[in-house]
Amino acid sequence: MIQINHLEKTYAQQEVIRDVSFEIHRGEIFGIVGRSGVGKSTLLRCINALEPITAGDINIDGISLVSLNEEGIRQLRKKISMIFQNFNLLTQKTALENVTLPMEIWGVDPETRQRRAKELLDLVGLSQKYDSKPKALSGGEKQRVAIARALALDPEILLCDEATSALDPNTTKEILSLLKKINTELGLTIVVVTHQMEVIKDICQRVAVMEKGKVSALGDVEDLFLNPGKSLKKLIGEDEMEVLPKGTNIRIFFTKEFSNQSIITAMARDLNVDFSIVWGKLENFSGDVLGSLVISIDDGDRDRILGYLTTKGLNTEVIVNEL
């Protein structure tokens, strides 16, 4: 749905996006994660044509952003809406007025926009707050109003720029489950820019990790987090593997199909082998608890153990610690 092709973005002399290419599929929740300043927000602003592209292109449903004139950009913005860390609500207007505003700008008749705004405020759980002004709303409620407003023109894509960064952990969870609900019920494609790993794990199906204006890793969230490459490890500060004991260690990856099964105890019984568990991590990915476990084994048992785990359909990695 969104195809980013060799995108480059430069501000004055500063190269902020360098040759970035990837695709975001229709209906998915896609994450863009990275440290502050790597160019995440700039990339998001290029997607909705808030920033002119320096080189390369972005195609949305086959339409090249580079080729768009002013009217084309206006039509594009109707299809793509955005929410922000600081909500960007109009402080003098009520929740209902904030949500009706985009419809007013697009010439929707007053009766329809009132009805639609109320439906949207109901959808985001604010049916009691139509007449409240932003200062009388909590951070989570303000973001709900912003989400309702973002949905006012029936967009196909919702861009979220650090939308939960100003919220406490419980409110963050509530907003994320609202985004999930919108994604499922309305089939909206959602692009989430964040520096919070938990946000990615909680709602995204795929993720691009950004480093210094480039994509350093791209793929399914579960795959990337369960078997992180160098760049992601750096980002999440995962250095546990350095403390493994001397000798042969096997890392076992637990995917959805296996997370509830006691494969390790069954293996000990079936093979009658000794091993010790030296490291483990279980995490929540979109509601599924997945993770990996490292066991230290006698090198002589290696082939039998690997054979057993492979027959059971588990992915493994052998880590031999020479120290």
Ligand SMILES: Nc1ncnc2c1ncn2[C@@H]1O[C@H](COP(=O)(O)OP(=O)(O)OP(=O)(O)O)[C@@H](O)[C@H]1O
């Ligand atoms: N309008 C602008 N004019 C000039 N430089 C800009 C502009 N917007 C962003 N930059 C610079 O581009 C770089 C990337 O900024 P960007 O906001 O995209 O990063 P980010 O990864 O979203 O970080 P953060 O989460 O801190 O916003 C930064 O060095 C920033 O100073």
